[in-house]
Amino acid sequence: MTPLISIIIPTYNRGYLIGETLDSIIAQTYIYWECIVVDDGSTDNTFEVLNKYREKDSRIQYYSRPKNKPKGANACRNYGFEISKGDYVNWFDSDDIMLPKKLETQIKELHLSTFDFAICQTQVFDVEKKLNIGLRAEKLKSDNIFEDYITYKIFWLTGAPLWKKSFLKKHRVKFDEKLQQAQDYDFHMRILSISQNYFANETHLVMFNIHAENMSKTILDTPPKTFSNIQVKYNILNNYRELLNEDVRKNILNEVGQLYSFIVRKRYKKIAFKTSLLLLLLYKSNGELFQSNALKMLYRTLAPLFYTFLGKGFKLTKLANKIVS
Structure with a gap:
């Protein structure tokens, strides 16, 4: 039986950006996926944009964050995980891009393997300057994985890993809904304290877009x-x-x-x-x-x-x- 991948995307006022992200998902060479978009209370045209994509592709689903869950991307990610039906999970952000073979490559690396998750490289792209800046991290593995991740010698972002859902459920690992920043760093740190059994593909399969909105977000903002x-x-x-x-x-x-x-x-x-x-x-x-x-x-x-x-x-x-x- 062909495994299903659940792509889970939190979004907030990204109606002007999320279309490109969804286009990159629709263009995947691996077709057995569901895309769960969880809205954190957008006030822009996100609803209208998502409705058009749902009409275009029934694999795309649109939900609002339940009122009993705290505001924030982490609660949206956890809710998407709760309602997902896939055997594998790929969290993703609403302003990033999947290269066409992202899912196909990683499902081959992970399915029927002993690995708990698979990671790929991420290319950083400056939207305003239309310039490729380079890889987000120099490498994805080392001889001292936990310590090197903590000190940023190896690193990956939210959208890079494909996870075995059974692994995540077994260890009950979810995003910390109290955090407003450093959530992916915290999540991956906790994962690595449990398992360092992952496949690292040094090919970039994700494009991380730098734009005016996310460039302004620093740890000292609020x-x-x-x-x-x-x-x-x-x-x-x-x-x-x-x-x-x-x-x-x-x-x-x-x-x-x-x-x-x-x-x-x-x-x-x-x-x-x-x-x-x-x-x-x-x-x-x-x-x-x-x-x-x-x-x-x-x-x-x-x-x-x-x-x-x-x-x-x-x-x-x-x-x-x-x-x-």
Whole structure:
């Protein structure tokens, strides 16, 4: 029996972009697929665009995110997974492009194999300049897969892997619906802590489009995005410290410290307080990395909060840059 692939796409106000993505899916040489588009509450013409594509190809389905699920792409991805019927799953983004042989190539690599998932390379394309920038990552495998993924020496984005649905269901791995950014990084990190049994195809089969909308999205855009990145880094150190060497752990702590410094200066009170507590927990569990005693680390972590909450003592914020010394 020919296996079915479920392509799951979250979307929000991408009516002007998603057509090209769907065209690339319709053009796949492997024809046994369903495409589940889950709308996160679009206010543009996404509904009209999707209706036309549903009329053109019955394999394309269109759903709205259920009201009992939180807003965000992660909830849409998880909902799409829940209602999918395929033996294999390919999450995809509503502004990226599948090359014609993407599904055909990966199903051959994965079906009837012992691999849990298959990954391909991604080509980065600047839409405005109409320029190929190069591969998203230099390579997809290494001798130290988990640590090298954490440190971005190997990397892949959401649309690159094709997953065995049975593997995902067995381990109950879903996207973290609390995160507003770094969700694919977090998802793949958790997968790699379970299994590194994957097939890596160094040929690019996905086009990642850079355009004005996604170029403007950085980890510092909003407090929730900044805290999402802090939370992911906290999870790495809290859950997987035994898989990482001391230099990597210290670098991650340094990154958290730099983000803490930023939110203190911006006076993001709620997440500054939450981050200070996470930092103290990390220092407690990673204290052997530092020469400073516990009292000094406590002072350096909590002192900047005076400026965050009171607007006084700006010099104290400089201590946030010295949290990791």
